[in-house]
Amino acid sequence: MGVRFALAGGREGWVRALLTAVGVGLGVALLLLTTAVPSMQSVRRERESARDDVDYSRMDLRASDRSLLVANIDTDWRSKDIRGRALEREGAKAPLPPGLDTFPAAGEMVVSPALKELLESSDARLLRERLPGRIVGTIGESGLIGSHELAFYRGGEGLAGNIDGARVARIDRFGDTSPPEQATDPVLLLLVLVVFAVLLMPVAVFIAAAVRFGGERRDRRLAALRLVGSDGYMVRRIAAGEAMAGAVLGLVFGTAFFLIGRQVAGSVEVFGISVFPSYLDPSPALALLVGLAVPAAAVLVTMFAMRGVVIEPLGVVRTAKPTRRRLWWRLLLPLAGLGMLWPMVGQGRDSGNFNEYLVIGGVLLLLIGVATLLPWAVESVVSRLGGGGVAWQLAVRRLQLSSGTAARMVNGVAVAIAGAIALQMLFAGVESDYTKSSGNDVQRVQMQVSLSRNAQLAPAVREFRDTKGVRTVYAYAEGTLGDRRKDPDIGIGMTVGDCASLRQAAALPSCRDGDVFYVGNADLDENALKMAKRPGRTLYLDPTYSGAPRSREIPWQIPSGMKEAGSREDLTGGERGGFLVTPKALSATAATALRGQVYLALDASVPDAGDLVRNTAAAVDPLSQPMNWYATQTSERYGAIRSGLFVGAVAVLALIGASLLVSQLEQLRDRKKLLSALVAFGTRRRTLSLSVLWQTAIPIALGLVLSLAVGLTLGVVLLRMTATPVVVDWWSVLSMAAVGAGVVVAVTLCSLPPLLRLMRPDGLRTE
Known part of the structure; x- marks a missing residue:
């Protein structure tokens, strides 16, 4: 029955199911993209290793029928790196680089698709002068590590007189056969663990909020079921079935979003990193885990949310006098998180690896603490707010009646900002260990x-x-x-x-x-x-x-x-x-x-x-x-982790914005008749628009304050774990908070056009 309510309950039912599916689907898409990250990194490493062309252990190799001379002729174009190699065959059986069908002759080039597009652009005159060779083909996907990589192979001649093992080498095969270097730095491992926890936690919060779209209307409909004979246990099972249907539909939407995003990923470049769609191949086990966890979480969240709702045949009673949210159990979560992290304080990089289970568990509990404390904070603050302008009073009263809904809307932002602040502190604290002075006098020479x-x-x-x-x-x-x-x-x-x-x-x-x-x-x-x-x-x-x-x-x-x-x-x-x-x-x-x-x-x-x-x-x-x-040099691994964080942060911010917009539209749809009634009674549209802005501004302000507190606490603990002096870069911390506030303000402004369409007296019409 719950599934039928979700999918066959008329326009009201399928609109609600559609909004839930979109909200859940956005989160599922990002989770699937995350499960594809290990595959992406593995394929990039394999492609990089397969085209490696310098083997320092074979510097005594002599010219033969199988030998090839390779010269490193890398260059730059403005801020972009261009990988370049000059090739000169010494025998008919010389190895062909991955991605090439034939060797380019002297004066010819085989280029990557991105470099070909760049050379053909009107802005690349200087680059064309530097690379004057005639383009005779493009490098295949197997010879590139990203769709936007700039690379070329050029025919060479007279390279034998320049063999030095670094710039010019003689080889008889491509590929690096040396064992991969293992990451042993515990601080870098800690960075990776915290990055994944911080980036994925907001996704879980958004999915949990999305499955509760339309909760009030659902409860009123369940009251009608009580009237025809259903008992309390039945209606809870029906609600769980409805939530599960929305979540399963969200899996379908999420898969579609993922496939679209997978294709889009091949056409974009973020912080110098690009991939081919084929790289984003989720692990089957992790994808199955997502497919099972999301519907299960939808059921659990729905049952948990209905624990304080009494559904009777003549209506829904959310207790005649609302009980205040309890604080004690909400404090236990962040305290438990601190308890898991505390044994590792002072360990640093010299006392062995950090326990990954304690790290992930502690960080997650602290971030979950933000999501559980924010509803209590919003309720406590708005219950004490009083008079003001009409817009202020409308906003405050609405928050007093449904503070939980407002808190859920900004919970994901608060969690994301808390994690971002902690990560920023950790990265800033350990940066000096991985960023060294180059020693070069950049004042005299550039x-x-x-x-x-x-x-x-x-x-x-x-x-x-x-x-x-x-x-x-x-x-x-x-x-x-x-x-x-x-x-x-x-x-x-x-x-x-x-x-x-x-x-x-x-x-x-x-x-x-x-x-x-x-x-x-x-x-x-x-x-x-x-x-x-x-x-x-x-x-x-x-x-x-x-x-x-x-x-x-x-x-x-x-x-x-x-x-x-x-x-x-x-x-x-x-x-x-x-x-x-x-x-x-x-x-x-x-x-x-x-x-x-x-x-x-x-x-x-x-x-x-x-x-x-x-x-x-x-x-x-x-x-x-x-x-x-x-002036400085940054560790390659540290730089890779930081670039990965930036890419992940962009994806999470995009999810935040999209999910917030869906949540805002769902709330406006739920209040359509109320808004129409207020307009019919003469309330100005400007007043209603301001009230919507206030309804967003108050929870986000409280969420940012809470994010600052939890983020700073987590950042201090992580720095103490790495035995790094605790220094707070307040400018960066406040910038993180400003980014979160900016996302919410942008989403609220985007929701104003549909709000204005809803604020019409004819919205009171009914059948």
Whole structure:
């Protein structure tokens, strides 16, 4: 009977069932997307590993019928990374990269669909100049980790002379066969656990609220069933069946929403992360769990909500004098959560892993505490509110009559903001452990260009100085000197540059072209110091080491009359030791054993100065590696977790907004006749609109206060667990609260047009 009421009860029944199904479906869709996250991460890792092209354990590989030369020619376009590889076959059986059908010839490129679209856009003129190859195909899905990834393969030639194992390598297969690195950092594991708990808890709250849509009308209908002979137990079973029908219909809607979202996910990029729809494949076990848990939760929530409702044949009595909500059991939940987390306080990353069950249980209980305390807080506050304007009085009276409905509407927002505040505190607290100073002096230099093995430094410097947007160029030719041609015991660095550049690397007494300087610092061992101070001693530039490709092994004699220079912090934040040589003091033969490094100070007022530099770098040396300099470096795993949080937060915020709008529309539909009656009696529409805003503003204000309290408490406990000093970034905390308030205000404004349509006297018509 409950199912028939939900699905065959006329317009009233199916509208209510439809609203419930949409509300539940939105939550189910996000749960299914969450169950697909492990699959998505696994597929991305597999694709990344399958196209890996550098195997440092096989640097002694020789040219053969199966060998392939691969050069790393990654680049950037504004703020986007572009993965690039140059390929040169050495044999007919050379391995083909995943996603390619044939090798591109010299002057040809195979690009990802996203890069092809970018190159064809009118805004990418500078990028087209840097990648002038003729596009002969696109990379297949198996060769990409995301639908919006920018990547290309280009035909190469003459790569054999640049093999160094890092920039250019010889391989006979693609794929990384090394075992995956295991995550052992307990603080990162804690971050992952808390992120999942915080992102999924609001979804559960929204599903619980959605199954109670139309509760008051349902109870009035159940009273009619009592009149024809049903007992109290029967009507509760019928209500449970009606709720379960809405939840099952919500599963159908949720599956449809998930399939739509799955396709949409392939066309969007969030915080630099994109996926293909095929990546989002939910785990069958987790999907089955969602399918069983949602209807079961709908029944339990309905039975729990009806515990204080007396349904009699002549009407519904929610107790003649409403009893005040009890506080004591609501406080037990967050206290139990704190009790589960407290044993791990002070554990830090040095005392083993955190107990994941206690972490998840404690965080969930604290967040559930927000959902249970908010109805009590709303009831307690609104019962004490008094007179004011007409809009205020209408809103307050409505809240006094149904404070639970108002609290349910904003419960999900309050839970989400409480979790976001705690996460923000945790991320801010441990960020210093995973974000280190790069040491680079970004005040003096903003970009570095590393030239390849055979590139000429002097012509490159001239081109960079003529590039628009470049203010200053510092250039060095760098190499290593050994005491023997092969497998030297002692090594010492050599840096070649003009006087202006060398002054950025050491404190020179005086300098003119032809001088040679020696810098001794703590990084050089005693044997290197003794060797460097022996004029006439022959050393060898670019010596050969076992297992590495043969090097040039060029002899160089330590000159007499060297000057000693003092060490200073160079552009990279370190101190250079060894020999500093001006260009005239080095033979042309020795110069071929050195590799050029160019450091550039840019003019920030020139648009796209970085891309102009990259174009110059590609022109002077196709194998060059331009790099932007940043003041800090972030751990890759920490950055991945933080990016995942941002993506999840966007999805949860979208769910919050959509579910709130559905909830608001359901409440307005339930009050259609009341609103029409007020308008018929002369109430101004402006007054009714303001009353709706007040009805939303009061609960959300109380919810945000409660979120701040619980979020700060949870954040402090999590920081104490990681043995991190407790510091509250109030600006970020208040920003989180403002985001939650902004979502509710936006949803309320979106509900004003249907509200105005409902506020018409003809809404009183009935049959």
